[in-house]
Amino acid sequence: MTMFESEHITATNPTGHEFTDRYRSALLNAFGPPQRVLVRGEGARVWDADGTEYLDLLAGIAVNALGHAHPALVAAVQQQAESIIHVSNFFATPPQIELAETLLRLAQAPDGSGVFFANSGAEANEAALKLARLTGRPRVIALEDSFHGRTLGSLSLTWKKAYREPFEPLPGGVEFLPAGDTEALARALAPGDVAAVFAEPIQGEAGVVPLETEYLLAARRLTREHGTLLVLDEVQTGMARTGHWFSHQRIDGLQPDVMTLAKGLGGGVPIGAVIACGPATRGLLQPGQHGTTFGGNPLAAAAALAVIRTIADDGLLEHAQQMGELIEHAVTALHDPRLVAVRGAGLLRGIALRDPRAAAVAAVALEEGYIVNAPNPTTIRLAPPLIIQESQLRGFIAALPGLLDAAAARGEN
Ligand SMILES: *Cc1c(COP(=O)(O)O)cnc(C)c1O
Numbered sequence: 001m002t003m004f005e006s007e008h009i010t011a012t013n014p015t016g017h018e019f020t021d022r023y024r025s026a027l028l029n030a031f032g033p034p035q036r037v038l039v040r041g042e043g044a045r046v047w048d049a050d051g052t053e054y055l056d057l058l059a060g061i062a063v064n065a066l067g068h069a070h071p072a073l074v075a076a077v078q079q080q081a082e083s084i085i086h087v088s089n090f091f092a093t094p095p096q097i098e099l100a101e102t103l104l105r106l107a108q109a110p111d112g113s114g115v116f117f118a119n120s121g122a123e124a125n126e127a128a129l130k131l132a133r134l135t136g137r138p139r140v141i142a143l144e145d146s147f148h149g150r151t152l153g154s155l156s157l158t159w160k161k162a163y164r165e166p167f168e169p170l171p172g173g174v175e176f177l178p179a180g181d182t183e184a185l186a187r188a189l190a191p192g193d194v195a196a197v198f199a200e201p202i203q204g205e206a207g208v209v210p211l212e213t214e215y216l217l218a219a220r221r222l223t224r225e226h227g228t229l230l231v232l233d234e235v236q237t238g239m240a241r242t243g244h245w246f247s248h249q250r251i252d253g254l255q256p257d258v259m260t261l262a263k264g265l266g267g268g269v270p271i272g273a274v275i276a277c278g279p280a281t282r283g284l285l286q287p288g289q290h291g292t293t294f295g296g297n298p299l300a301a302a303a304a305l306a307v308i309r310t311i312a313d314d315g316l317l318e319h320a321q322q323m324g325e326l327i328e329h330a331v332t333a334l335h336d337p338r339l340v341a342v343r344g345a346g347l348l349r350g351i352a353l354r355d356p357r358a359a360a361v362a363a364v365a366l367e368e369g370y371i372v373n374a375p376n377p378t379t380i381r382l383a384p385p386l387i388i389q390e391s392q393l394r395g396f397i398a399a400l401p402g403l404l405d406a407a408a409a410r411g412e413n
Contacts, residue, residue, distance in 0.1 A: 016049040035366060041068025044385045044392055046371070055392055056371045057384045062204070062236050062348060065264040065307055065316075067385035073267050076306030077299065085299045089291060095301035102308055103275055106245045107259060112279030117271065117296030121235035121262035122149025124272035125198070127290055128231050128258050129153045129171075131276065132196035134284040135229065141188055141197045143179040147205035148198060148233055157198050159206075179203065179211055182218040189226040196229040196258070201247040204236035207379035208343045208350025213251050220254055229281065232256040235272070236348065239264035240311045240386055243321030243346035250345065257281050264386075269303035270294075316386040320346040323388055330397040338404050343379075347388065351380040353404075360407035368403060370396050 014022075019037040036048040044067050046056050059065070066073050080095065087093055100115040107113075118124045125148045132140055140157070142148065148157040155163060156170040164170060177184045179199075188194060197219055203209040223230040237247035238261045246261075248254045258281060262272035272295075276282045294300075311317060324346040331342050331351055341352040353361065358374035365372050365380075375381050384393070 014049065019049050043067045043069075044388045052369070054366070054369050054371050055396060057382050057388070057393075057396060058371045058373050059383055059385045060268065061373070062241055062263045062383040064268050065239055065241070065386050066267045066310055067387045068268075070267070070310065070387070072310045073269075073303060073306045076302045077269065080299050080302035083298075086294070086297045088293065089296065093296075093298035093301065095298045095305055096296040099296075099301040099304050099308075102305065103261070103273060106308070107275050107277070108249075108255070109275060109277045110255075112282055113275065113277045114282040116274040116276070116285070116290070117301070118262070118273065118292055119270050119294050119300070120149070120272045121233075121260065122151040122154040122272075123292065123295075124235065124260035124262050124274050125149050125154040125157060125231075125233060126151050127274045128196070128198070128233075128260050129157065130290050131258060131274070131281065131284050132229055132231065134289070135195045137193050137195035137228075138173050139188075139194045140174045141185070141194055142174055142176055143199055143203075143211075144176050145179060145203050145206035145209065146176070146198065146200060146233075147203070148200075149235075179209075180215045182215055182222075185219060186222055189222050189228055192226050194226065194228045196231050197223055198231045198233060200233045200235075200237065202237045202242070202344055202348060204348065204381075205375050207352075207376045208348060208381055210344065216248070216251060216254055220256075223257070229257040231258040231260065233260050235260055235262045236383075239307070240317050240320055241346055241348050241383065242344070243317055243324060245317070247345060247348075265307065266300050266303045267307040269300050271300035271304055311386065314387075320386050323347055323384075323390065323393060324349065326390060326393055327382065327397070330394060331400070334397065334401060336401050336404070339400070347382070347384055347386060349382040350375070351382065351400075353378045353380065355408075357404075357407050360410055361403055364403050364406040364410070365399075368399060368406075370399065370403075372396075 016037050038046050039049050040047045044056050046054050104113050116127050142157040144159050146159045148154045153171055156174045232248050234246045244250050257277050259275040265271050327349050328342045338354045340354050343350040356377035358377050358380050362372050362374040373381050
């Protein structure tokens with residue numbers, strides 16, 4: 001037996017339980033036990049190792065924008081793989097250049113703007129933080145309840161103490177302000193020594209909590225007044241997720257200095273991006289100051305281009321908007337006192353529960369064939385593929401009261 005012919009690989013049809021046992025013994029326990037082992041997907045549906053079908057209303061946390069196995073994404077990845085997959089940043093490739101141009105166009109970035117490609121959301125924010133440091137100013141502001149990633153730099157911008165404390169000391173200079181408090185922001189910016197303000201237009205991990213329009217516009221005005229960069233983290237909210245290419249585009253006049261992207265950008269192929277808007281921002285980064293081996297590789301860039309083309313050609317911006325409204329209306333029309341609000345925009349939605357039972361509801365939902373998640377004890381998050389069909393959403397919403405009954409019957413949270 002060679003090292004590649006282990007008994008595991010030659011065994012036929014291992015069950016979900018067998019896979020889970022192997023997962024536990026082979027992977028570090030960073031995520032707890034997997035809920036299921038998934039083997040295949042098509043559109044908004046996935047199947048586990050035991051052949052059970054699920055409706056995927058989470059899309060790998062707002063990643064699988066086109067759903068699973070979309071022919072346009074499959075073809076783009078296949079064609080690019082047959083041509084060239086990786087070249088390093090000593091060289092450039094046409095898909096990388098075309099993707100940068102396309103993103104600048106979609107972002108309506110002014111002349112002189114530029115893109116830096118990374119491989120994930122954390123890395124995109126890490127690069128944005130390094131850009132901010134290059135202003136020479138010592139302070140950085142992030143918001144309470146923020147999530148910007150798990151690398152040390154992006155973690156320094158992330159609010160949750162449980163994520164941060166085991167890894168302190170983190171890069172310094174970051175201060176947290178309450179989201180929505182314009183006065184506090186004005187006071188913090190007044191000395192003129194703040195490099196950047198980082199904000200998510202909708203705080204996804206916090207439970208899909210949108211920042212107020214007035215607050216975002218005030219942040220734009222104040223940062224401009226004090227020469228501070230406004231960095232919008234659109235990692236979760238970008239790429240048509242909210243029915244706009246980028247969620248800040250729902251607000252007139254809200255052009256960030258820097259925007260970070262990842263999640264939906266590659267439709268499942270890892271890629272992140274930083275868009276530096278305007279010549280001043282772009283000029284901060286000089287050759288040799290930052291880099292990444294895989295960033296901007298043509299495979300990921302070709303995938304992202306296919307995602308963008310499909311969103312545009314298939315009217316998925318409008319579809320995301322319409323399906324988002326449908327979720328809001330249909331959940332409200334249930335008149336179920338246990339469902340107290342529907343937050344978010346487009347196809348990034350938080351259904352607020354009266355009782356802190358979201359984890360149990362998500363667990364029951366999975367048993368009933370629906371993938372959703374609970375970013376906090378009172379929120380069910382939906383971030384389905386942008387190709388989700390009306391009937392699929394209606395089916396889940398009709399099932400919701402029964403899921404709440406079953407979760408309550410368990411008596412656990
Ligand atoms: C997911 C997320 C990140 C981190 O992205 P990774 O690809 O997991 O590193 C950063 N910011 C926001 C807003 C996110 O939702």
